[in-house]
Amino acid sequence: MARLTLDHVTKSFADFDAVKDVSIDVADGEFLAVLGPSGCGKTTLLRLVAGFEKVSAGEIRIGSDVVSNSGGSVAPEKRRVGIVFQNYALWPHMTVAENIGYSLKVAKLDKAVARRKVEDALALVNLQGLGDRRPANLSGGQRQRVALARCLVAAPSLVLFDEPLANLDVHLRASMEDEFAAFHKRSGTTIVYITHDQAEAMALADRIAVMDHGRLAQLATPRELYHEPANEMVASFISQGILLPADVLSAEEAGHCKVRVLETELVVRCRPGELPRAGAKICCRSADLEVSADSSGFDGLVKRVIYQGGAARIEFTPAAGPDLTLHFEQPDPVTLVSGAEARLRLKSGWLIPAAGPAS
Amino acid sequence: MPTRIRESRGQEMALTAAVAVVIVLLSLLPMLRLVKEIVAPGGTLSAIAIETGLRSPATWVATWHTLVVGIGGTLLAVLSGTLVAVLVSLTDIRGRSALVLCYVMPLMIAPQVTALAWLQLFGPASPFLKLFGAAPPLGTKNPLYSTSGIILLLGVQYGPLVFLLVRAGLRKLPRELVEAARAGGANWFTVLITIVLPLMTPSIMAASALAFVSCVGNFGIPAFLGIPANYLVLPTLIYQKLAGGGPAVLGETAFLSVLIGVIAMAGILAQEVMSRRRDYRISSTSLSAEPYELGRWRPVIQASLWLLILLVLVLPLFGLVLTSLVPGYGIALTAKTATLDNYRFVLFEHDAANRAFFNSFWLSIAAAFFAVIVAVPVGYLIAWGKQRWVRLLNLSVELPYALPGVVLAIASLLIFLRPIPFTGIQLYNTVWIILYAYLARFLVLALRPTISGYHQIDRALEEAAQVAGAGLFTRLRTIVFPLVAPAAIAGGLLIFMTALSELTVSALLWSSGSETIGVVMFSFEQGGDSNYAAAMSVITVAVTFVLMLVTNLLAPHLPSGVLPWRD
Ligand SMILES: Nc1ncnc2c1ncn2[C@@H]1O[C@H](COP(=O)(O)OP(=O)(O)O)[C@@H](O)[C@H]1O
């Protein structure tokens, strides 16, 4: 178990920065998810931590050891990290037991001890008795478990997962998710878990690092990410947040301030110390929108109604902002029809902090 | 300034250094030595070697002959290879794998064996023609002892080479391109002429260049067919000069061998230039086109293809077997005269032949074994390495094989004519100089399949071992080698088959005691003992066939394209 520190890490390929100035501190035993759209540099970040890539600038520490900086890089085989690869990377020419026992054999562990450890690892992932099989004869979920057992058997200080569930069907995903969570609880290992699936990240992680074009957009708990996104990218990326232009009218008071949005006034949550300013943005969730029952709110046009069983997803264009699209759910009975005029009301929102260093 | 981290790159450095040493010794050293001999014979810069070479009329005649048979053989090979590739790849012809196997077979047979087989088929002593009483009277000139004979056999030998490259190109042709043209109203033949063949230009060009280099550098065919007619090409001219003059004429032959190298390179450059003129890149990948239905033409075309196989493979081999069973020159083969004496003689009685079998077998095994061992780490650095200069290494390994064998043979002679400095070890006139040349020349045959093997392996398999704590050598031994072994070993078997009856290199490097099968076969034929030569050929062809069958067992574990005869 060890803490992992990334200190202003940058990785450039030729003139392209795949990871830009990322600083993350993962506490001992923490489960950190790294979340971001495809191509934002997640895998590169993981490969930097594992030591397959060398940093262009910055420093990486595992525990108290510096493992990467511009002065050099500790070889991956010396880092004591475990990786569960997206496609499992099981060695086809070895049995399940040989796969799992490989690191013990490399470390020249006593054969009997190694055998017992392999048995234990198999039991840990519920694969007792499958040690003699070849990886080719296992199902996807079983392979995933072998990969997990293989990385655990060496008792790594840090376990890295690279989209481990991306190749599994929806059904298996849920059960493997449970298993990862249980495993984390049991072992208390520090985990860095890469995914592009928000639900997965939210379900598993203590904290989530959202990445965008190689930069760290926000590092926070799942709850904070959802309710208090630090910037527009996080606001719109997490749960399809709705961004609306707004002017801040009053200074922050008890975590709230007054804004003008879509030509109506609204009290939204905000960071301490916010002052009146123009050209701000607020983030709303679809749950913050409802059909106005009285004269409050703003008018607009229902663009589309997509019935989804039990409720409909409504896409709405406010008259005050013809370029904007708001979406929310109206439960049965669905009264809105596409092309109709309607009046909506915002219940709440979050004032996105002025651009500056991410928290 | 950040603290320096203790990196453990020792194994990686050691591996890189070892690979660099091997490549320098096997590829760069011979090429540089040869160039030095040309521009600075005896150590001082001078143009004497070049001038002497250019002044000799024999040089010009042989160069002319080389160009004639090189271009003629290439044309024939490209025409026949492309035609067969189109028929086999784009139509609904039946028995495709068998056709491919049989058509590609001549490639696995040494050129001098091909030459011998055809000579036996058409000569006045031909046991085959005698079967029908159709043999010309003894003393008649064999029609193959001629320019057109050489061109014909070069075409037969290298048509399959063109076939393989063009077929690989055709397989990548996306069906949409063909279907779009069909939908535009073009019939199949128009599509072939206006779409398919133009798009195949890069493949056909590359195949032509390869066929040209092979034809120009070929020794076996012009040696068997040209020397008796006193029709010399550059490789045979070099052979005759060396055979007559020994080391004294080495400088002169060095010039000639560089001349071959230049002609070969000119062919490759011409291909580059032609291919660059237009954009032939095919961007999409998709299924290949539906085969064209030949309809009522199918039996005819199928029959003609099998007739072609009969002509280029079955009959010559049949003739070879017949000759090997005849007791002496010109005797007709009957149930009474048929004998295995020739086999007994070459296998058990003739000393040089005995030695040749022994030498060739262990030379081939050693070359194959070494190549497999070296190909795995070299392939690792080339396919997976991060250093850019390693890619240059790849080029330099290709060079000794891309250049005609004569070039490498002369370079080896130059290097080892004198004892190796500091050690006093003398390789000249021993079998070891042949081994050196084989290692240098054939390494690439194992390296190519190994690299394509690497490209098929998920790199994460190695990385998983790395995070498990395995150092580079451990990973190479326990993970990487088992995974690329089938490809590397298949490459090794190809080397064995090629080296077993190799003649071009050993003809220039052999000495008494270090004969190879090819050399003894050649001297039997030159001495008029075609029956013995035929017996030896049949034995090597049989060994080759058996090895092909054995290699086929590896096929399920190999990247496609490693075994040329597998469809
Ligand atoms: N070895 C490399 N050389 C050049 N570019 C690379 C390399 N590895 C990754 N990249 C680039 O870095 C960016 C981030 O890649 P990656 O980390 O794989 O993204 P993710 O895992 O988030 O999808 C991509 O644009 C990718 O093309």
Ligand SMILES: [Mg+2]
């Ligand atoms: Mg990725």
